Amino acid sequence: MCGIFAFLNYGVAKSRLEVTQILVNGLKRLEYRGYDSAGLCVDDNNGGALIVREVGPVAQLEKLALTSVAELDSKPLDRHVGIAHTRWATHGPVCVRNSHPHTSSPNNEFVVIHNGVITNYKDIKSTLEKKGYSFYSETDTEVVAKLALYVYNELKASGEKFDFKKVVLQVTSVVQGAYAFIFKSPLFPGEVCAAKRGSPLIMGVKSSQTRRVEDQVIEVTFGDEAGFKTPKADKAAGATNLSSLASQVVSNLTPETVEYFLASDISAIIEHTNKILYLEDDDVLHFNADGKFRFYRREERAGSDSSSTRKISELEMELSRISKGEFEHYMLKEIHEQEESVLNTMRGRVNFASGAIILGGLRSHLDSINRCRRLVFVACGTSYNACIATRQLMEELTSLPVSIELASDFLDRGTPIFRDDTCFFISQSGETADTLQALEYCKKRGALCVGITNTVGSTIARNTDCGIHLNAGPEIGVASTKAYTSQIIALSLIALLLSEDRLSQVERRKQIIRELEQLPSKIAKVLKVESRIKELAKTLVSCNSLLLLGRGYQHATVLEGALKIKEISYIHTEGILSGELKHGPLALIDQTMTTLLILTKDLLYSKNLNALEQLIARNGSPIVMCTEGDQQVASSVKAENLIFVPETVDCLQGILNIIP
Numbered sequence: 001m002c003g004i005f006a007f008l009n010y011g012v013a014k015s016r017l018e019v020t021q022i023l024v025n026g027l028k029r030l031e032y033r034g035y036d037s038a039g040l041c042v043d044d045n046n047g048g049a050l051i052v053r054e055v056g057p058v059a060q061l062e063k064l065a066l067t068s069v070a071e072l073d074s075k076p077l078d079r080h081v082g083i084a085h086t087r088w089a090t091h092g093p094v095c096v097r098n099s100h101p102h103t104s105s106p107n108n109e110f111v112v113i114h115n116g117v118i119t120n121y122k123d124i125k126s127t128l129e130k131k132g133y134s135f136y137s138e139t140d141t142e143v144v145a146k147l148a149l150y151v152y153n154e155l156k157a158s159g160e161k162f163d164f165k166k167v168v169l170q171v172t173s174v175v176q177g178a179y180a181f182i183f184k185s186p187l188f189p190g191e192v193c194a195a196k197r198g199s200p201l202i203m204g205v206k207s208s209q210t211r212r213v214e215d216q217v218i219e220v221t222f223g224d225e226a227g228f229k230t231p232k233a234d235k236a237a238g239a240t241n242l243s244s245l246a247s248q249v250v251s252n253l254t255p256e257t258v259e260y261f262l263a264s265d266i267s268a269i270i271e272h273t274n275k276i277l278y279l280e281d282d283d284v285l286h287f288n289a290d291g292k293f294r295f296y297r298r299e300e301r302a303g304s305d306s307s308s309t310r311k312i313s314e315l316e317m318e319l320s321r322i323s324k325g326e327f328e329h330y331m332l333k334e335i336h337e338q339e340e341s342v343l344n345t346m347r348g349r350v351n352f353a354s355g356a357i358i359l360g361g362l363r364s365h366l367d368s369i370n371r372c373r374r375l376v377f378v379a380c381g382t383s384y385n386a387c388i389a390t391r392q393l394m395e396e397l398t399s400l401p402v403s404i405e406l407a408s409d410f411l412d413r414g415t416p417i418f419r420d421d422t423c424f425f426i427s428q429s430g431e432t433a434d435t436l437q438a439l440e441y442c443k444k445r446g447a448l449c450v451g452i453t454n455t456v457g458s459t460i461a462r463n464t465d466c467g468i469h470l471n472a473g474p475e476i477g478v479a480s481t482k483a484y485t486s487q488i489i490a491l492s493l494i495a496l497l498l499s500e501d502r503l504s505q506v507e508r509r510k511q512i513i514r515e516l517e518q519l520p521s522k523i524a525k526v527l528k529v530e531s532r533i534k535e536l537a538k539t540l541v542s543c544n545s546l547l548l549l550g551r552g553y554q555h556a557t558v559l560e561g562a563l564k565i566k567e568i569s570y571i572h573t574e575g576i577l578s579g580e581l582k583h584g585p586l587a588l589i590d591q592t593m594t595t596l597l598i599l600t601k602d603l604l605y606s607k608n609l610n611a612l613e614q615l616i617a618r619n620g621s622p623i624v625m626c627t628e629g630d631q632q633v634a635s636s637v638k639a640e641n642l643i644f645v646p647e648t649v650d651c652l653q654g655i656l657n658i659i660p
Helices: 016-029 058-070 121-130 141-158 164-174 242-250 330-336 338-346 360-371 381-398 407-413 433-444 459-463 482-498 503-527 530-538 554-569 578-583 605-617 650-658
Strands: 003-014 037-043 049-055 077-087 111-118 177-184 192-197 202-206 217-219 258-263 275-278 283-287 293-297 309-311 374-379 402-406 421-427 448-453 466-469 545-550 572-577 594-599 623-627 642-645
Touching (some): 003 016, 003 177, 037 058, 037 111, 049 058, 077 177, 111 141, 121 141, 141 164, 141 177, 164 192, 164 283, 164 293, 338 482, 338 503, 360 448, 360 466, 374 407, 374 433, 381 421, 381 482, 381 503, 381 554, 381 650, 421 433, 448 459, 459 466, 482 503, 482 650, 503 650, 545 605, 554 572, 554 594, 554 650, 572 578
Parallel strands (some): 374 402, 374 421, 545 572, 594 623, 623 642
Antiparallel strands (some): 111 177, 192 283, 202 275, 217 309, 283 293
8 A cells, every 4th residue: 555656857957845845745646555654855955865764644745855855055956866665564664764764774874665565674683683783663664675685795795796776676676575775875876776576666767858768668687796797798689688779768868858757656757757677577667876777687587478568658648647636636537537537448449239349469379278177266355356256157158167366365376277277367457466476377278368457457457368458548546446336347247258159158158248338337327426425424423333234236236345344444344255154144133333335136036035034123213225227225224225126137237236
């Protein structure tokens, strides 16, 4: 949930106040991710590091930082590196000392910001403490800063020649876990090192002299010096040496006129430039004092599936797409965008007249998918719920065994995967750490890997054999909304495509495709009940616990609804299969327990009516979501506890039901 942002200017004169404001604005673009403290670091008057940290909103950091920086020299600087961070506490309580950036010592030799979790930080910390290093915070990140200082001191004592990049490469060879690091050091003025493994990190390039920067291909250097190599002097014909390419990208632009941005999310970069480059796992990116950059990787990873090149691409996104517009919150805006987003997911992929499904991203692997022994869906959180929402349809239309896996549990169990399995990896961002690890696990075992993501150029999009982009548009809100409904659409289209030759499913396919065409208008109708939902929500503010009940296709709806209420309202909520009500959960039902039952019409309608009777018999007063015009339910439930939604085919009903 943390946010990373860095701004590097080479030859573009900026005062410290301007740099500070750019850093603060970058953090504001990342506020949607949730955080409890924030901090930043700029150069002080003596070439050292001024670090400002504060608990609470970025606005409080902004006030403190601008006041502190105003006391420094106001002269514009032609070269400067600033870094900033928003923290969501995972190691140590919420307080200033645990906020980022973290430093190697009071002298600030190395300053680090970090997203992710270092799993072996306790071992590293124990080793460093024995060597006389003391720790100020309770975080895993401070260990990284002090490890950098230890490596620096060891290299210096050895008398060998080294640079900033070598220090960071050795640090990343020791730490384990998921991370996105940005290192700044007064010992290496004007330089920056960034490293990525498991957590997203993106670079943006801005220059008034940019000439087709997006066409430049950057080759990656695999390491020597203590396990790392410097750039090779000779390359095969047609290849470009990394060092000379950096000159093309920067000196063609000239180092005097370039700015770089590093961030954990595109939203912090897009207001400055649309020329971006995605870092891959185990990349170390080094900017020297002249503004030239090079990529390095550990030699042992040279034979991995990761590409040996990086390409600066042009992002087709407008700033207006990531602004809140007239809405109070990003989440509310994205809820209202679903009428358009589900249409965009289907656009060009469904011929409503002929019933044909066209998924170009799967075309070349369609025969392999149809011949596979089973379909395995791997995801986390909301994406996992989307898989559950479509499992029944996938089984019905394809007659293939379907396995739905939580990525973390999938890895913990060491789940058997075979060459004739087809594995789907679903992630809105395409950068979910557990899902990426599961992808690597399945690729090693020879399975066909299919990606479903909303982010073009993401790691999942690059590393899978084939896949589908959701085309739902940027999702800024932490609690996923439109990505969930678009994931259900995308997975449903896959099921329809895989069953196109099955004569027994012709009428069923026609029914689903007919309802897909009408879905956007029905979503628009659902969105009109917003004021009704607001009034109902006010009655739930004081409740301590919620139970959501659903069955069949609506089991996924209650799981996703419970996840959203927990994420946004911090109210304990459970999504329960209503068929399991009598196997324990019914004991919780009384007049004080708030319950919501999804009772829209489908093949399980009569069974859900029994669940309603059980709730009423236990003195419950459930909120019931039912189909428009359902008088049987309306006669049994208080009018103020009813939510009416339009009716659609059973496998798509969850899309309409999840919106309220």
